[in-house]
Amino acid sequence: MKGLPPVPTRACPGTALPLAVTMTMKGAARESQMKFCPIHMLSVRIIQAKNIKSRDLLSASDCYVRLWLPSASNGKLRTKTIKNSDNPIWNETFYFRIQRDVENVLELAVCDEDPLTKDDMQFTVLFNVARIRPGETLREMFALKSERERCTKKWESLEVEFWMERIPGPPEHLITNDVLVSREVCCLKVQVDINESRKYLREGVNLVLTVPASHEGTQKTTEDRDTFYFHCVKAWEPVLKVRLQKVSDKEDVNSNLSDTLTVPMKFLPVGHTVKVTLPVRRNVPLQLYLQLDDCTEKLDVRLGYDLCREEQEFLHKRRRVVASALKRVLHLERDLHGHEVPVIAVMATGGGLRAMSAMYGHLLALQKLNLLDCVTYLTGASGSTWTLADLYEHADWSQKTLEGPLKAVKEQVTKCKLNLMSIDHLKYYHKELAERAKAGHVSSFTTLWSLVQEMFLHERPRKYKLTDQRKALEYGQNPLPFYAVLNVKEEKFGTFKFREWTNFSPYEVAIPKYGASIPSEYFDSEFFMGRRVKKLPESRICYLEGLWTNIFTRNLLDGLYWSSNSNEFWERWAKDMVDIEKHSPEDDVTVIEPPSCLSGKLYEMFQDIMTKRPLLGKSHNFLRGLEFHKDYSHQKKFIEWKDTVLDSFPNSLTPLQKYLCLIDVGYFINTSGAALFKPERNVDVIISLDYGLGNVFKQLEMTYKYCKIQKIPFPKVELSKEEEKNPKECYVFLDAEDPRAPIVIHFPLVNDTFKEFKEPGVKRCVSEMEEGKVNLENNCSPYYLIRLIYSSENFDKLVNLSQYNILNNKDLLLQAIRSAVERRRSSRTGNLPSHSGAGYH
Structure with a gap:
């Protein structure tokens, strides 16, 4: 603060504390x-x-x-x-x-x-x-x-x-955690006589309380509120300011009906209530009761890159299920020891109803091959999160046939949706939005989209929440699901300039770059300096699905990327990452020049138009207030995820933002794999399910390029022009020289031998040939992204194709899993096997 005199350098008598x-x-x-x-x-x-x-x-x-x-x-x-x-x-x-x-x-x-x-x-x-x-x-x-x-x-x-x-x-x-820092926080409780404050409100007067250095900033009295809380960094020596002000003249300083009462919080005794008096002009003074407390409880934000305790306990249980399933599937002579059990994951892309429908076919095929019990993790993005959210509503879904859920999904996907905007539905949406806003949730267009989407998929409100999925993990009976999104800037930056991987699971919501996470039930509550300062009830899962699949968040700059040559943008991003390392405020002074004089305001206007996300969904930022460790950018765990031009500029990063701005991963790379790239999960095999139309290798190739730049272990993805032109049903990629890299089994959405075979080894007769014609052309396909209704025939074709492609490549799947088991066994003895690559690409 300006005007504060220098502090004397002489230490207090008897003080002999180390510097750190x-x-x-x-x-x-x-x-x-x-x-x-x-x-x-x-x-x-x-x-x-x-x-x-x-x-x-x-x-x-x-x-x-x-x-x-x-x-x-x-x-x-x-x-x-x-x-x-x-x-x-x-x-x-x-x-x-x-x-x-x-x-x-x-x-x-x-x-x-x-x-x-x-x-x-x-x-x-x-x-x-x-x-x-x-x-x-x-x-x-x-x-x-x-x-x-x-x-x-x-x-x-x-x-x-x-x-x-x-x-x-x-x-x-x-x-x-050597990346983020939580500092000492104090909490000021201010209590006023509610009858007195109501009397002033009836006269058109507000009691205005302000702690400029606090998380809450300024608060005002209401009809039903007499207690206020302010959370502040203790070392900043915050000050409380109180005044009475006419409601109609919010900006007019002269409208104050009292002098401003100023109370430096450093003079308040901790843990004791103090009465102060606000002099009121030509009226009775107003009494306020203040109590200052230190926030000494443990943090509500978990700072650490390790897996949370709940996930570690789940892995212990799931490992037994996987070991037993692998023994049956691979016909092993003995039980697998704990260290010999590979971690197998299913990684699905987005793709709207196409992804949702096809993923049911893929999972049903894995279930028929008895491979679903061999899977430890399931990850989804955008449309594939709908599949996961539906399945995990049932605690034992993978132990029962998926034919039942598939039939229910078909009924919804093929049903007319014209009633979504009926009068009754609009009244319901309005009521829900009003109740959420009153509870303290951030309102946005995405909230409305979430409700419409819920009716689109289920035709009824569901009380179901993300944490309810923990019942499906209680005994390790199902794989652990992860839902992938990106955290971006609301404006000034396109997705390629700034975005952060964010993962939701039934246990935690995490931004892996910072090594920070919160219990899933805390998401949407307000946080400051790692502490939950305003507790909001956990949202129903439909509101999370609205964030995971928000297709309305693209700005014009993102649109320019997708309408241009993506390779050029990718190369530009890689160059930005190299250039930014040369200009960082960590070691020297950075001087930033604005646009030229003549184009300054025009440039700013153009930048706003290009980067503004008008329909963005916002959520309270659980990192808010946390500061950066002085060596944060040199920490190995942070470097693993450091991938934007702003990562070396702490003043521009997420902890300083009021809200998280979460969008569909498809605006960068359409992959849900970020959770699987975390080295602590030690994933051995990734079954990659791609639901893209057109270039069926594009997302996997982009994932490989991203991992290569980030030095994340991932096998090389290279294909011949013939393979790109005429893709097959299954490809297996591995890195024989790097045992840390997972074996990737890639299933693109293609119609190859399914045209002639209705089941593996069973040819179609003439009357069945029509069922093998699945139109997957990018622009004229019945499965195009914006299509909201499928015909019964087209739904069956898509699901049957997806199921067939898995079943027809059973041998490749088993060969890859068997190789992973051998790698696990050999790594224990230090002798890693060499892969000949036969049957692998």
């Missing part, structure tokens, strides 16, 4: 650690700027500097404005209380004030505070050395002086 003490949390050595680290005071003196190029036509610039250090404050500070000067001098000093164990990147923006339009930004400096040593003064000249000034050397520049010193006193308690 680390304690490993019991039972979580590989997950997170507790650290005790001192707090420091950072002084930033904005001295002057030179050679500022005016963006005004008739006068020099009206400059000010905006300061933003999100690791020390959630607000932005600014200097005064110097009018009509290309060489403004400020000499203003700002102070920040910082924690040196977190990544502190100070953003300094030189701006030209414009009273009529949005202020122009001249240039921005990103400065890593780690360059400043305690007790030393550092003066920096930040210069924008653009091409236009290279000849004259009249560079636009900003001169700043930094100083830092340790603050005497007890150290701060941090919890970290």
